[in-house]
Amino acid sequence: MDVTVENLEGLNRKITLALPWAGITAEVDKKLSQAQRKAKVQGFRPGKAPLKMVEAMHGADIRNEVLNDAVVKAFYEVVEAQKLRVAGFPRFNEVENQDDETTFKIDAQFEVFPTIVVGDLSAQEIEKFTTEVSDAEVDKTIDILRQQRTRYNHVEREAQKTDRVIIDFEGKIDGELFEGGASQNYPFVLGQGQMLLEFEAGVEGLKEGETKDVEVNFPEDYQGTQVAGKTAVFTITLKNVSEAALPEVNEEFAKQLGVEDGDVAKMRDEVKKNVSREVNRRVAEKTKQAVMDALLAVTEFDVPQALIQDEVARMMEDARQNFINQGFDAAQLPQLPAEMFAEQATRRVKLGLILAQLVEENQLQPTDDEVRDIVAEFAESYEDPAEVIEWYMNDAERRQGPTALATEGKAVAFVLSQAKVADKALSFDEVMGNTAA
Missing domain, CATH: 3.30.70.1050 (Trigger factor ribosome-binding domain)
Structure with a gap:
C-alpha cells in the first residue's frame, strides 16, 4: 500500500x-x-x-x-x-x-494534537483567596435559615412592608382589560420586589376589605410586550394581611435543622461546619480560576478545531437538557447558536490539554488516599460518610469524578508552588454573593 x-x-x-x-x-x-x-x-x-x-x-x-x-x-x-x-x-x-x-x-x-510546552510560571502573580467564617457569619446564616421558615400570622391593621398580603386585582389600559392583568386571591410579600414599585406602594397602607385604584407605568423593557411602556390602572382589593413571625433560635429550631437532641450549641457548630465547607469550596474555585488564567497566559498553542466543535456540541446538549429539566417542552426549544458556546468551549479544551501535559510532565497523578480524601470531604454532609466513601472507592467508574478533582487539585497546588502567590482575604459576603448556602 x-x-x-x-x-x-x-x-x-x-x-x-x-x-x-x-x-x-x-x-x-x-x-x-x-x-x-x-x-x-x-x-x-x-x-x-x-x-x-x-x-x-x-x-x-x-x-x-x-x-x-x-x-x-x-x-x-x-x-x-x-x-x-x-x-x-x-x-x-x-x-x-x-x-x-x-x-x-x-x-x-x-x-x-498540538505539542504543548507549559510556559514559565515563576513570573506569574496569582491571587490565592481566603475567607474567615466567624460567629458573625454563623449568625447571619442562622438568620437566613429563620427567614426561610417564616410563618405569617393574620393581623387587623394597615398593610406594611414585610407583610404577606392576599389581593384581587384587575388592570386596564385605556379602559380595556389586558391579558394577564387580573387575578384573584393573589399572595405576595410587600417590599420584596415581587410586583412593580407603584403597584406595591398602592397596596401598602390598605386594610382588609378596602379597594383602591392604582396607576402603574410599565417600563419600556418590561417582559410583557403588550404592556411595555404603557400606563395601566389597577383596581386592587385587599383581602388579607399577615405579618411575618420568625422562629426563635431554641431547642425546637435546632431539631428542625437536624440536631436530634435540640442542642443549640451543636446546631451552631453544625451550621459553621456546613458554611465553612461551602466557603472553602467557593474560595478554592476562585483560586483555581486564577491558576487557570495563569496557565493560559503562559502557554500558547494551536487548538484542534475538531475538539472545540465536540465541546460546543456537548455544551449545547447540556444547555438543552437543562431547559428540559426545568420543564420546557423539548419540541418547542429553539436551536441555540453554536457561537454562544465557542469562547467557553475553546477555553475548556485549551485547559484540558494544558492540564493533561502538566500532570504527565510532573507526575501529578493522585494516589488512592488522595482520592479518598476528596470523597471524604463531600461525604461529611451525608448521614453515613463511611458508606458513601466505600460506594465511590469500590467502583472504578464512580471513582472517576473524585479522581479528576484530586488531579486538578494537585495541578493547582503545583502551579501555586511555581508562581508568585499573593494571599487575598475576601469578605464572607463577597464569597457568598450576599447569600448563605
Whole structure:
C-alpha cells in the first residue's frame, strides 16, 4: 500500500492512501459467498440462490462496507506507524484522479494534537483567596435559615412592608382589560420586589376589605410586550394581611435543622461546619480560576478545531437538557447558536490539554488516599460518610469524578508552588454573593 503524508496549515494533516483493488475484491467475493449461504430469496431454497442474484441484491452494500473497513484500517495503521496523535475524526474523500486501475486512492484529512510546552510560571502573580467564617457569619446564616421558615400570622391593621398580603386585582389600559392583568386571591410579600414599585406602594397602607385604584407605568423593557411602556390602572382589593413571625433560635429550631437532641450549641457548630465547607469550596474555585488564567497566559498553542466543535456540541446538549429539566417542552426549544458556546468551549479544551501535559510532565497523578480524601470531604454532609466513601472507592467508574478533582487539585497546588502567590482575604459576603448556602 502506497502512503503519502502531507503537513497542511497549522495542525491539519493529509494522508493519501492507495489501496490495492485485488485485496478489496477478494474480500468482497468472500462476503458475497457468505451472504449467498444465508440468503433467503423467494423461489429458492435457503442458501441456493444464484450468486449473481445475491450480488444484485447485496453487492453494493457489501462493497461499500468492505471499502470503508479497508480505508479505516489502513488509515489507523499509517497513524500508528507514523506516531500521529489524531484529534477528532478524519474526513475521507475519494481522489478525483484515479490514474492506476490496480489501486483505489483516497485522502484522509484530519488534525493532530498540538505539542504543548507549559510556559514559565515563576513570573506569574496569582491571587490565592481566603475567607474567615466567624460567629458573625454563623449568625447571619442562622438568620437566613429563620427567614426561610417564616410563618405569617393574620393581623387587623394597615398593610406594611414585610407583610404577606392576599389581593384581587384587575388592570386596564385605556379602559380595556389586558391579558394577564387580573387575578384573584393573589399572595405576595410587600417590599420584596415581587410586583412593580407603584403597584406595591398602592397596596401598602390598605386594610382588609378596602379597594383602591392604582396607576402603574410599565417600563419600556418590561417582559410583557403588550404592556411595555404603557400606563395601566389597577383596581386592587385587599383581602388579607399577615405579618411575618420568625422562629426563635431554641431547642425546637435546632431539631428542625437536624440536631436530634435540640442542642443549640451543636446546631451552631453544625451550621459553621456546613458554611465553612461551602466557603472553602467557593474560595478554592476562585483560586483555581486564577491558576487557570495563569496557565493560559503562559502557554500558547494551536487548538484542534475538531475538539472545540465536540465541546460546543456537548455544551449545547447540556444547555438543552437543562431547559428540559426545568420543564420546557423539548419540541418547542429553539436551536441555540453554536457561537454562544465557542469562547467557553475553546477555553475548556485549551485547559484540558494544558492540564493533561502538566500532570504527565510532573507526575501529578493522585494516589488512592488522595482520592479518598476528596470523597471524604463531600461525604461529611451525608448521614453515613463511611458508606458513601466505600460506594465511590469500590467502583472504578464512580471513582472517576473524585479522581479528576484530586488531579486538578494537585495541578493547582503545583502551579501555586511555581508562581508568585499573593494571599487575598475576601469578605464572607463577597464569597457568598450576599447569600448563605
